[in-house]
Amino acid sequence: MLPWNRVLRPLAALLLAAAVAVVPAATAQAATAPSNGWNNYSCKPSAAHPRPVVLVHGTFGNSVDNWLALAPYLTSRGYCVFSLDYGQLPGVPLFNGLGPIDKSAAQLQVFVDKVLAATGAAKADLVGHSQGGMMPRYYLKFLGGAAKVNALVGIAPDNHGTTLSGLANLLPYFPGAADLLSSATPGLADQVAGSAFLTKLNAGGDTVPGVHYTVIATKYDEVVTPYTSQFLSGSDVHNVLLQNLCGLDLSEHVAIGIVDRIAYHEVANALDPAHASATTCASVFS
Secondary structure (H helix, E strand, C coil): CCCHHHHHHHHHHHHHHHHHHCCCCCCCCCCCCCCCCCCCCCCCCCCCCCCCEEEECCCCCCCCHHHCCHHHHHHCCCCCEEEECCCCCCCCCCCCCCCCHHHHHHHHHHHHHHHHHHHCCCCEEEEEECHHHHCHHHHHHHCCHHHCEEEEEEECCCCCCECCCCHHHHHHHCCCHHHHHHHHCHHHHCCECCCHHHHHHHCCCCCCCCCEEEEEECCCCCCCCCHHHHCCCCCCEEEEEHHHHCCCCCCCHHHHHHCCHHHHHHHHHHHCHHHCCCCCHHHHHC
16 A cells, blocks of 8 residues: 555645645734724724624634735724634644634634623624634534624635535545544644534534524635535525626635625625615625
8 A cells, every 4th residue: 555644745735835825925924913903902883883893714814814805894884893813733823724623613702702892792793704604603503602693704615615626525545644634734624525523513404593694605616616515504594696796706715705895795785784785796896
């Protein structure tokens, strides 16, 4: 038998480098977001926007770089906005979301409690990209988050895992590959379709009562595949395909989360449905 561990270690390193390459270069080296824009713990929610918004980055993301566009978009509209770092691995700076997802959900639990205590709000709204749109569902379902969260908005979330365009389907053919993936980057292994984590997360239904769910997907997603696996089932779910709102929108997995103002307009609609307006191609200018 071939020494798969020795073969897969450089392959894993190559895949990690490739994944990092699609993440924008770190433009801010701080561990937390700038307090003069978001993560301002003196911010008090207004009557118009009574709940703080917690932004949950994706795999390989962090609390700053993932939100350089969306955080100002929301703060300029009067929201108190906060973001956290989660899922850090020892010796891996800036690129987070690689640790076990159940442990990451526990970090989110602590952070939401901190935000609620600082703002005095009874509940928060969560907006997450990629893993950040899926991981909070564990918090809602198993860690008491449903009592503290009004809405979860997932931008390209891997709610039912991903095959990584079929790459994950190759794992059974390589003895030891799945174990290596789990030991090196458990946060990635948890996101493979059919993982024990996702089986537990989705058992008994996708949603929990009392939380409003929105999923915003793009048909050009090359990471969470097929893109339809992002959608949720439940009585209080709004699934949105970006191209049904603007056929000209070519955003893929990364762009929909970090630069797409059409997607952001749908985020704003989900956070304030009473004042929602139609999302079109022109929403890029709103």
